[in-house]
Amino acid sequence: MLNKTATGAAARREKPKMRPARPYFSSGPCAKPPGWIPDWIDQRILGRSHRSGLGKERLQLCIDLMREVLQLPDTHRIGIVPASDTGAFEMAMWSMLGARPVTCLAWESFGEGWVTDAVKQLRLDPNVLRADYGQLPELDQVDWSNDVLFTWNGTTSGVRVPNGDWIAADREGLSFADATSAVLAYDLPWDRIDVATFSWQKVLGGEGAHGVLILGPRAVERLESYTPDRPLPKVFRLTKAGKLNEGIFKGETINTPSMLAVEDAIAVLQWAKRVGGLKGLMARTEANAAALDRIVAERHWLRHLAQSPEIRSRTSVCLTLEGADPKKMAKLLEAEEVAYDIAAYRDAPPGLRIWCGATVETADIETLGPWLDWAWEQCQ
Numbered sequence: 001m002l003n004k005t006a007t008g009a010a011a012r013r014e015k016p017k018m019r020p021a022r023p024y025f026s027s028g029p030c031a032k033p034p035g036w037i038p039d040w041i042d043q044r045i046l047g048r049s050h051r052s053g054l055g056k057e058r059l060q061l062c063i064d065l066m067r068e069v070l071q072l073p074d075t076h077r078i079g080i081v082p083a084s085d086t087g088a089f090e091m092a093m094w095s096m097l098g099a100r101p102v103t104c105l106a107w108e109s110f111g112e113g114w115v116t117d118a119v120k121q122l123r124l125d126p127n128v129l130r131a132d133y134g135q136l137p138e139l140d141q142v143d144w145s146n147d148v149l150f151t152w153n154g155t156t157s158g159v160r161v162p163n164g165d166w167i168a169a170d171r172e173g174l175s176f177a178d179a180t181s182a183v184l185a186y187d188l189p190w191d192r193i194d195v196a197t198f199s200w201q202k203v204l205g206g207e208g209a210h211g212v213l214i215l216g217p218r219a220v221e222r223l224e225s226y227t228p229d230r231p232l233p234k235v236f237r238l239t240k241a242g243k244l245n246e247g248i249f250k251g252e253t254i255n256t257p258s259m260l261a262v263e264d265a266i267a268v269l270q271w272a273k274r275v276g277g278l279k280g281l282m283a284r285t286e287a288n289a290a291a292l293d294r295i296v297a298e299r300h301w302l303r304h305l306a307q308s309p310e311i312r313s314r315t316s317v318c319l320t321l322e323g324a325d326p327k328k329m330a331k332l333l334e335a336e337e338v339a340y341d342i343a344a345y346r347d348a349p350p351g352l353r354i355w356c357g358a359t360v361e362t363a364d365i366e367t368l369g370p371w372l373d374w375a376w377e378q379c380q
């Protein structure tokens with residue numbers, strides 16, 4: 001929609017006057033919380049042992065804060081493990097799978113990655129239920145006598161499971177949820193989740209490097225009753241002499257963690273408490289996603305990749321567009337320092353992906369709208 005000049009010639013739209021105060025819309029690592037500065041980080045432990053009294057205290061505090069902010073019930077253990085969300089999920093797969101048949105659900109790149117590992121590395125023969133980008137597999141087809149692997153929020157397609165109702169309450173298998181871009185954005189039904197993993201770098205705006213592993217009672221039972229017939233690297237080992245290594249869930253990490261990342265996690269969790277804890281984080285995410293929904297609704301050329309609203313992500317919102325090259329648009333907006341890292345994931349259909357998690361400010365999403373118009377016009 002080009003403006004007409006006095007002579008009737010088409011003129012390019014002018015750059016909007018306002019810019020987002022913080023152009024951080026990446027889907028991971030995500031924006032730091034508003035107002036975050038390095039001084040938020042308590043530096044007393046830096047240069048000291050994580051096994052010192054102070055080190056253990058800080059790791060335990062991080063675990064306690066996570067439990068509090070997540071509203072995680074006492075039935076579930078929570079521990080800090082190596083290698084970000086990938087490390088946590090792989091650890092669970094390698095330690096627990098093989099005891100019974102496996103079903104993998106895949107509807108985007110990360111879920112597909114777990115299928116590859118199950119097939120090619122663990123040499124399991126999983127039943128795979130797939131769907132195209134923008135859709136979910138038939139959740140009512142899942143056989144809960146199997147262990148079931150899935151991503152709660154598919155970060156690369158912007159499709160999430162709508163809730164946990166499809167997870168059988170009386171399941172024989174275990175549910176394994178890669179929940180890295182879901183945790184702290186949605187209300188998760190912990191009684192339906194046996195294993196969940198996430199990383200601080202998503203909704204909390206913390207750092208990567210460490211993963212968080214959450215185990216329900218049935219996962220612990222599996223670990224203590226089943227020893228897989230495969231070598232397990234030390235960083236994956238969750239048991240000692242057939243018993244759960246409880247230390248992992250009390251801050252006795254398997255190997256040396258980055259205390260800088262841990263301290264940052266403590267700082268961002270304290271911010272999470274200041275904005276109202278789980279409820280506050282969910283409300284911020286919801287407001288951001290609603291602001292983006294309005295932007296999409298007002299533009300004929302812009303659409304959600306996930307057609308159906310109930311499976312549409314409220315964190316990693318994926319959009320498709322007509323009439324312009326989204327990669328070029330993303331580059332242009334980055335060059336203008338208006339929006340960083342909003343091109344669709346490399347394996348996903350071309351489009352834009354705009355993070356709406358709690359660390360993003362709604363006003364910044366709103367300010368982005370006119371810039372999308374500007375960039376769209378520039379890239380036609």
Ligand SMILES: Cc1ncc(COP(=O)(O)O)c(C=O)c1O
Binds near residue numbers: 084151
């Ligand atoms: C659904 C999902 N799983 C796994 C990962 C990998 O996470 P990490 O790099 O923290 O290991 C990501 C990262 O974006 C993700 O979105």
